[in-house]
Amino acid sequence: MAQAKLLKNDSLKGLFAKLKASGRRILAPRGKPERILFEEVSSPEGMASKYIQTTLSAKSAVFPRCEELFQYRFEGKDVKIEDRQLDPPPTVIFGLRPCDASSFAVLNAVFSWDYQDAFFKSRLKNTAVIGISCRESDQYCFCTSVGGGPGDTKGSDILLTRQDSGDYLAEILTAKGQELVSLAPELFAPAPSAEKGKFLAQVPAHFEVKELSQKLPRLFDSGIWVEQSLRCLGCGACAFVCPTCVCFDIQDEADREAGSRLRCWDSCGFSLFTLHTSGHNPRSVQSQRWRQRLMHKFSYFPERLEVLGCVGCGRCARSCPADMNLLEHLQAIMEAP
Amino acid sequence: MDQLRKKARELLESGAVKTVIGYGQGSGKAVRAVFIRQPEQTEKLILDERCRQNLAVYLLKPEVKNLGKPAVVARLPVLRSILQLAAESQLADGQMVILGISPDGQLLDFASLKAVADYVSAQSLELPPPEREQLEQIEKKSPAERWNFWQEEFSRCVKCYACRASCPLCYCSRCAVECNQPQWISSASHARGNLEWHLVRAMHLAGRCVNCGDCARACPVGIPLNLLTRKLGEEVFKDFGLRAGTTPELKYALATFRPEDQEDFIR
Amino acid sequence: MAEPNIYKPYLMRLEQITEEAPGVKTFRLLFQNEEESKNFSFQAGQFGEYSVLGEGESTFCIASSPTRKGYLECTFRQMGRVTTALANREVGDTIGFRGPYGNTFPIEEWFGKNLLYIAGGIALPPLRCVIWNTLDLRDKYQDITILYGARTVADLVYKQELQEWEKRGDVKLITTVDPGGETPEWKGQIGFVPAILEKEAPVSDNTIALVCGPPIMIKLTLPVLKKLGFTPENTFTTLENRMKCGLGKCGRCNVGKYYVCKDGPVFTLAQLNELPPEY
Numbered sequence: 001m002a003q004a005k006l007l008k009n010d011s012l013k014g015l016f017a018k019l020k021a022s023g024r025r026i027l028a029p030r031g032k033p034e035r036i037l038f039e040e041v042s043s044p045e046g047m048a049s050k051y052i053q054t055t056l057s058a059k060s061a062v063f064p065r066c067e068e069l070f071q072y073r074f075e076g077k078d079v080k081i082e083d084r085q086l087d088p089p090p091t092v093i094f095g096l097r098p099c100d101a102s103s104f105a106v107l108n109a110v111f112s113w114d115y116q117d118a119f120f121k122s123r124l125k126n127t128a129v130i131g132i133s134c135r136e137s138d139q140y141c142f143c144t145s146v147g148g149g150p151g152d153t154k155g156s157d158i159l160l161t162r163q164d165s166g167d168y169l170a171e172i173l174t175a176k177g178q179e180l181v182s183l184a185p186e187l188f189a190p191a192p193s194a195e196k197g198k199f200l201a202q203v204p205a206h207f208e209v210k211e212l213s214q215k216l217p218r219l220f221d222s223g224i225w226v227e228q229s230l231r232c233l234g235c236g237a238c239a240f241v242c243p244t245c246v247c248f249d250i251q252d253e254a255d256r257e258a259g260s261r262l263r264c265w266d267s268c269g270f271s272l273f274t275l276h277t278s279g280h281n282p283r284s285v286q287s288q289r290w291r292q293r294l295m296h297k298f299s300y301f302p303e304r305l306e307v308l309g310c311v312g313c314g315r316c317a318r319s320c321p322a323d324m325n326l327l328e329h330l331q332a333i334m335e336a337p
Numbered sequence: 338m339d340q341l342r343k344k345a346r347e348l349l350e351s352g353a354v355k356t357v358i359g360y361g362q363g364s365g366k367a368v369r370a371v372f373i374r375q376p377e378q379t380e381k382l383i384l385d386e387r388c389r390q391n392l393a394v395y396l397l398k399p400e401v402k403n404l405g406k407p408a409v410v411a412r413l414p415v416l417r418s419i420l421q422l423a424a425e426s427q428l429a430d431g432q433m434v435i436l437g438i439s440p441d442g443q444l445l446d447f448a449s450l451k452a453v454a455d456y457v458s459a460q461s462l463e464l465p466p467p468e469r470e471q472l473e474q475i476e477k478k479s480p481a482e483r484w485n486f487w488q489e490e491f492s493r494c495v496k497c498y499a500c501r502a503s504c505p506l507c508y509c510s511r512c513a514v515e516c517n518q519p520q521w522i523s524s525a526s527h528a529r530g531n532l533e534w535h536l537v538r539a540m541h542l543a544g545r546c547v548n549c550g551d552c553a554r555a556c557p558v559g560i561p562l563n564l565l566t567r568k569l570g571e572e573v574f575k576d577f578g579l580r581a582g583t584t585p586e587l588k589y590a591l592a593t594f595r596p597e598d599q600e601d602f603i604r
Numbered sequence: 605m606a607e608p609n610i611y612k613p614y615l616m617r618l619e620q621i622t623e624e625a626p627g628v629k630t631f632r633l634l635f636q637n638e639e640e641s642k643n644f645s646f647q648a649g650q651f652g653e654y655s656v657l658g659e660g661e662s663t664f665c666i667a668s669s670p671t672r673k674g675y676l677e678c679t680f681r682q683m684g685r686v687t688t689a690l691a692n693r694e695v696g697d698t699i700g701f702r703g704p705y706g707n708t709f710p711i712e713e714w715f716g717k718n719l720l721y722i723a724g725g726i727a728l729p730p731l732r733c734v735i736w737n738t739l740d741l742r743d744k745y746q747d748i749t750i751l752y753g754a755r756t757v758a759d760l761v762y763k764q765e766l767q768e769w770e771k772r773g774d775v776k777l778i779t780t781v782d783p784g785g786e787t788p789e790w791k792g793q794i795g796f797v798p799a800i801l802e803k804e805a806p807v808s809d810n811t812i813a814l815v816c817g818p819p820i821m822i823k824l825t826l827p828v829l830k831k832l833g834f835t836p837e838n839t840f841t842t843l844e845n846r847m848k849c850g851l852g853k854c855g856r857c858n859v860g861k862y863y864v865c866k867d868g869p870v871f872t873l874a875q876l877n878e879l880p881p882e883y
Contacts, residue, residue, distance in 0.1 A: 111853060230404075
């Protein structure tokens with residue numbers, strides 16, 4: 001399917017204008033160097049360009065941190081439920097790294113497992129991704145160890161690779177990508193001399209992930225979990241910046257007349273995540289919760305859903321206030337007896 | 338640094354402590370909290386301007402307590418945290434060895450919490466000009482401007498509670514936001530939920546915050562939370578003449594009453 | 605919405621409240637919508653998310669049998685926010701119900717076998733569904749024995765049904781209370797469930813055992829079953845973990861590679877033995 005076109009840097013302005021004119025919402029990375037987030041934009045002006053990765057992932061575009069599931073009104077002994085009319089705005093996420101683009105498949109594996117989550121699915125259906133491949137990586141990145149890569153096309157509808165000229169090689173990968181091109185076909189020229197491989201970051205693979213998935217269950221009772229998690233503070237930063245973390249909470253918020261049921265992000269790292277009302281907590285210490293995080297992402301997910309629960313973006317390590325470096329921990333696990 | 342390593346080694350070799358909580362090599366150029374248990378590993382301890390994390394937060398964690406009696410590397414904010422925790426009955430004298438560090442990196446020996454309090458009282462706890470300046474930036478805004486400023490900041494909050502987790506004074510085993518009978522504060526991350534959380538947290542820390550700045554450093558989306566608690570700390574000092582972390586006795590302004598307390602702000 | 609909202613509950617009418625024991629109630633719920641009532645079906649072992657709208661949801665098994673149509677029953681103990689709100693409901697109030705979720709007791713595989721039900725305290729409700737289901741298909745099974753115990757006589761739930769089961773000629777019912785929990789009128793046994801089990805020594809050949817009870821009771825009962833010759837494949841239980849969505853998505857009930865809401869709540873002992881002790 002992939003066609004290769006040239007998209008000039010100067011054409012981005014026109015492309016954004018056409019996308020907006022078609023009724024689409026554009027999310028693009030903006031912000032200070034130490035804090036780049038996806039924001040709604042109408043033009044490429046002010047878009048962040050020199051950075052390794054955004055602080056938060058783009059997961060809230062398809063899985064918002066607070067989603068209203070339905071509303072209700074109280075009428076005497078009756079309750080009237082008002083279902084959500086799902087009409088998510090057509091959205092283009094511009095500037096997503098290949099690791100993030102491949103994370104949607106992981107979220108989808110959970111939200112389509114037997115029961116179809118219409119909130120997620122309708123948002124995903126209405127979202128197109130114009131990804132940008134990575135010319136640089138840092139010590140926290142490990143996409144190539146988990147089946148990804150700086151130029152990986154999985155999950156992108158169009159993947160851009162920046163050439164030295166500042167213009168982009170644009171790989172048109174899917175029908176959705178083709179649809180975007182058709183809004184401004186004049187901006188996508190033939191690209192006879194555009195290259196990809198030489199503009200990609202060198203990201204050495206650090207371990208064989210299948211080996212990791214097989215090794216983990218054997219380490220269940222190992223002391224490594226206590227060692228690694230001594231400095232962990234038990235916050236939810238890693239889970240919330242992560243593009244594939246999907247655990248959530250359901251909360252009711254109401255007054256005497258009406259209310260709504262909400263789905264909110266949650267983290268298995270919180271001490272109360274598995275607390276029973278009786279007071280019994282199967283994971284009462286942080287080392288058990290740290291172990292659960294890794295086992296869930298690298299062992300249970302591949303076993304049950306056939307996807308890995310991690311894309312190697314490194315955000316968790318970059319954001320962690322206690323410097324829990326996931327790549328480092330995984331390497332230690334591979335070396336553990 | 339050598340002084341510290343030598344002392345740490347002695348403590349471990351003699352069995353006086355089972356673990357030394359300090360700073361060691363982290364990812365890249367960063368430092369991280371380390372828990373040294375072997376005397377020869379004390380060579381890994383680092384002490385420089387990067388060592389900012391408030392290590393007092395680890396003194397209350399059950400996993401760390403399980404390691405046995407600790408020694409903890411303590412710059413001024415950590416010393417103050419320890420005093421405040423002792424005042425609130427979370428730590429006891431003699432429960433840990435305190436490896437005090439002076440502003441110019443010298444090792445300070447403290448035989449007791451009283452000695453720590455004497456040292457802290459001799460320091461100036463006034464806000465240094467750059468920190469006062471940060472408060473003034475906001476103070477000079479009109480109420481409407483301040484509201485907009487904080488609404489903008491809180492809009493990024495994802496309720497990860499990194500601020501809470503990194504703060505030594507946030508030690509409640511069931512935080513206010515985790516109470517659901519009734520649900521005092523919304524746990525959801527919407528505008529009201531974010532506002533409720535930050536306001537309640539700031540109020541619960543008013544006059545208890547030692548201005549270490551870890552909350553703002555921990556926040557993944559860079560909300561300057563420390564300004565809220567710093568401001569409230571200044572307000573408490575202005576009204577009651579008391580600061581957090583100066584004594585191991587409970588003299589907390591918002592939990593104790595003295596007949597000479599001001600009343601002019603009660604209208 | 606084009607696709608159904610999997611988080612939206614059925615609206616049920618609270619038709620009957622039975623006070624089973626101190627703090628324990630049974631609700632009988634009817635669908636408010638006729639169509640939904642007609643189309644609804646479930647199998648023994650499945651659970652649901654019951655809600656008080658405005659307060660939240662709570663996970664309980666469906667305690668009524670699938671052979672009895674037109675209503676659902678659940679039994680719960682008042683413990684936290686949602687169960688307290690439920691306990692304060694009156695007949696005629698609206699209760700939300702999402703379900704049925706989870707796997708089922710493979711009762712058809714048990715045709716021709718003996719059944720041994722062992723339950724303690726508030727853990728009889730998860731078994732009550734399958735007990736009635738099998739009693740309603742009585743001729744498909746050989747001997748059926750029910751061993752049920754609670755701390756005191758007042759704590760026994762389903763007192764009405766215990767009498768019904770006692771009166772039936774085709775069921776062996778053994779009830780017991782902990783030593784000290786008996787009243788002067790008490791005619792049943794006195795002793796902890798595992799001890800009574802050992803005393804009664806039911807035959808294990810061609811028998812399926814179903815055990816449900818507080819962790820301590822299970823811990824002490826399993827060795828007795830083993831001694832009597834029950835195999836892990838022939839011993840079943842149902843786990844009541846901390847669940848939230850019931851749909852395999854929120855992650856709360858993930859234990860090892862299993863999700864209690866999808867791979868359970870019914871597990872054989874053989875499966876439980878593979879699980880890490882995180883439940």
